[in-house]
Amino acid sequence: MSSTAVASGKVEYTDSENRNALFAVKAHLIAGLSVFLLMMLGGLTMRAAQGTWIEIGVDLFYQIMTVHGVGVVGAAMIASTGVQWHFLRKYVRLSNAIFWTNFFIFLTGVVMILGSIFLGGYGGAWTFLYPLPAISMGAWSTGAAAVFQLGLLIIGVGFLILYLDFGRAILARYGSLARSLGLTMLFGKEPVDPAHPKAVVASTMVLIVNFLGIAAGAVVLVMGLINLYNPEFQPDAMLMKNLIYFFGHVVINATIYASVIAVYELLPRYTGRPWKTNKVFLAAWFAIVFMVMGVYPHHLLMDFPMPAWAMITAQVLSFGSGIPVLVVTGYGALMLVYRSGIKWSTTTKLLFLSMFGWAAGVIPAILDAMVTINRVFHNTLWVPGHFHFYLLLGLLPMIIGFTYHLAGEGDRSEQPKATDSLGFYAYLIGAFMTSMVFLASGANSIPRRWAVHMEEWVTFAQVGTIAAALVVLGTLLFTLRAIFILPGAANPR
Numbered sequence: 001m002s003s004t005a006v007a008s009g010k011v012e013y014t015d016s017e018n019r020n021a022l023f024a025v026k027a028h029l030i031a032g033l034s035v036f037l038l039m040m041l042g043g044l045t046m047r048a049a050q051g052t053w054i055e056i057g058v059d060l061f062y063q064i065m066t067v068h069g070v071g072v073v074g075a076a077m078i079a080s081t082g083v084q085w086h087f088l089r090k091y092v093r094l095s096n097a098i099f100w101t102n103f104f105i106f107l108t109g110v111v112m113i114l115g116s117i118f119l120g121g122y123g124g125a126w127t128f129l130y131p132l133p134a135i136s137m138g139a140w141s142t143g144a145a146a147v148f149q150l151g152l153l154i155i156g157v158g159f160l161i162l163y164l165d166f167g168r169a170i171l172a173r174y175g176s177l178a179r180s181l182g183l184t185m186l187f188g189k190e191p192v193d194p195a196h197p198k199a200v201v202a203s204t205m206v207l208i209v210n211f212l213g214i215a216a217g218a219v220v221l222v223m224g225l226i227n228l229y230n231p232e233f234q235p236d237a238m239l240m241k242n243l244i245y246f247f248g249h250v251v252i253n254a255t256i257y258a259s260v261i262a263v264y265e266l267l268p269r270y271t272g273r274p275w276k277t278n279k280v281f282l283a284a285w286f287a288i289v290f291m292v293m294g295v296y297p298h299h300l301l302m303d304f305p306m307p308a309w310a311m312i313t314a315q316v317l318s319f320g321s322g323i324p325v326l327v328v329t330g331y332g333a334l335m336l337v338y339r340s341g342i343k344w345s346t347t348t349k350l351l352f353l354s355m356f357g358w359a360a361g362v363i364p365a366i367l368d369a370m371v372t373i374n375r376v377f378h379n380t381l382w383v384p385g386h387f388h389f390y391l392l393l394g395l396l397p398m399i400i401g402f403t404y405h406l407a408g409e410g411d412r413s414e415q416p417k418a419t420d421s422l423g424f425y426a427y428l429i430g431a432f433m434t435s436m437v438f439l440a441s442g443a444n445s446i447p448r449r450w451a452v453h454m455e456e457w458v459t460f461a462q463v464g465t466i467a468a469a470l471v472v473l474g475t476l477l478f479t480l481r482a483i484f485i486l487p488g489a490a491n492p493r
Contacts, residue, residue: 010090011173020096022406025086026486028103029403032079033479035110036396039071040475044468050453051461059139061451062123069126070113072391073248074155076255078106079399081162084206084258086402087199087265092169098162105158112151120144125449127248128152130220130240134228146228153221156214163211170204180204181289182282194276198264201277201285206258209292213250216243238305242297249296256358256390257288259398260329263351266405267333270348271340275332284324291321298369302378311371318369322362330359346420347409350401353428357393364389364439381460382442385435392431392471400478407481407489419477427474433467 013021042064048054049061056064085099116122121140124132133145167177174180181204184190220243223235268275297314300306333355342348364386367373377383409420441460446453453461 011093013089013093017096021086021089021099024096024099024103025082026406026489028078028082028085029399029406030479030482030486031103031107032075032082032399033403033475033482035071035075036079037472037475037479039068039075040468040472042068042071044465044472047461047465047468049451050458051465052453052458053462053465058451059121059123062125063117063121065449066123066125067114067117070152073126073252073255074106074110074113076252076391076395077155077159078103080255080258080395081159083262083399083402084199084203086406087261088166088169088203091197091200092166092173094169095165098165102158102162105161106155109151109153109155109158112147112154116140116144116148116151120147122148124148127244128221128224129244130224130235130237131227133224134231142228146225149221149224149228153218153225156218156221159214160211160218163207163214166203166207167211170200170207174200177204177208181286182277183286185277186279186282186286192277192279192282194274194278196277198275198277198281199261201282202257202261202264205285205289205292206254208289209250210254212293213247213254217247217251220244220247238303241300241303245299246293246296249299250292252387253292256395256398257292259395259402260354260358262398262402262405263329263333263354266347266402267336267351270345270351271336271342273336273340275336281328281332284328287320288324291317291324295321295369298374301369301371301374315369315371318366322359322366325362326359330355345404345409346424347401347404349424350397350404354394354397354401357389357395357397357431361386361389361394361435376445377442379447380442381438381446381448384448385438385440385442388431388438389435392434396431396475403478403482403486407485420481423474423477423481425474426470427478430467430470430472430474434464434471437464437467 045054045056046061046064046068049056081102085094088094120143122133122136122144123139124136124145128145128149133149134142136145170177170180178184179190180200182196182201185192185196220240223233223240226233227235264275295314295317297306297310298318301311301314333352337352364382368377368382368386404420437460441457441464442448444457444460446457446460
């Protein structure tokens with residue numbers, strides 16, 4: 001047997017280890033979906049306030065906006081990590097203890113962030129752009145800003161510890177990150193193994209980019225904390241902004257690349273067809289490593305001090321970033337499903353929906369990365385439109401679809417329950433409407449981050465409120481299923 005074939009084999013664990021691992025994954029999913037639901041309620045509140053259907057204070061609006069942004073990113077990280085860890089541990093020996101350690105570190109950071117916002121009044125958005133945390137004009141204290149940033153830093157440290165365990169396990173199994181990423185097969189040093197695990201390839205990519213992204217975030221958070229208590233320390237504002245957006249862009253994108261492992265692993269089970277690894281697949285994931293890290297300056301196209309080469313590179317990479325998704329994952333999923341006789345359960349509908357959301361969601365992002373469009377659209381609701389499209393129709397269906405699979409729904413012969421169908425279609429219609437209303441608002445030059453809307457913008461916000469309510473309904477039904485059924489479900493085959 002070749003060394004490549006040996007490396008593609010699965011790792012054996014004891015029954016006790018498997019039970020503990022399954023419980024840990026379920027805890028990550030329930031925590032992630034619960035936070036998503038709470039953040040959606042926050043989003044619904046903001047849209048209703050903008051639509052004049054309820055009245056809240058401006059300070060509270062920006063506190064909700066801050067917790068909504070950071071909460072969605074955090075929920076995406078913890079839930080996608082549960083998906084990734086569940087499948088990666090089949091091929092490399094991961095530590096249950098470190099997985100749990102990161103989970104409790106994450107909860108500690110969450111408590112600190114919530115306290116800084118709702119007790120300390122911090123409302124400077126999840127981006128904590130320097131020097132805003134230190135110049136609140138009395139809206140929040142230095143201590144509140146410090147606790148917020150320290151909470152983020154603690155969460156980042158927990159994930160860095162987890163990624164070190166990922167790296168240790170992958171290196172122990174494959175010998176190098178190049179080999180686990182499939183570069184030895186891509187460049188002809190080893191024969192291509194069709195069974196080389198996609199979970200390993202994707203996890204290696206996520207490990208590389210997220211370790212660097214979170215490390216950059218840690219650096220900028222430490223500098224921000226020093227500035228809060230030693231104002232004479234004044235780092236370069238453009239450097240700080242680059243580090244923040246490199247960190248933020250990499251982290252949120254990595255959650256999608258971690259979650260898509262569920263599609264690679266589960267669609268072949270439901271279609272009865274193998275999803276083979278080939279050189280095109282490996283080349284696409286190798287390119288993604290650089291694209292995810294290199295495109296972040298498209299957030300900085302209006303910052304004139306940025307070097308021209310960085311802007312040009314970001315624009316070119318942004319145009320090409322959708323190609324690996326469309327060619328490899330989207331097209332591969334279509335070919336896998338085509339005439340397969342797949343049973344359309346809630347699990348499979350969600351997984352297939354995620355392919356549409358991911359592939360179509362890149363289009364408004366690419367448009368916003370064009371300088372001529374960006375200069376008009378970037379500070380409008382077009383931007384929330386593109387990332388709500390990605391997250392609601394791409395990322396979350398991957399996570400929820402995996403949750404339904406883990407609950408055993410896909411292994412049952414009966415049709416989906418009425419509540420499952422209601423949840424799916426309420427979520428689908430609401431998520432699509434939410435994204436389209438944001439995009440239409442951006443196209444009509446409605447600015448983002450405004451607590452109070454002008455009269456001519458109110459109708460957009462009111463339609464967005466109805467759409468958000470449908471999303472909340474669908475997510476509530478999904479989350480209730482996870483809370484009440486997932487804990488007692490056995491490990492699906």
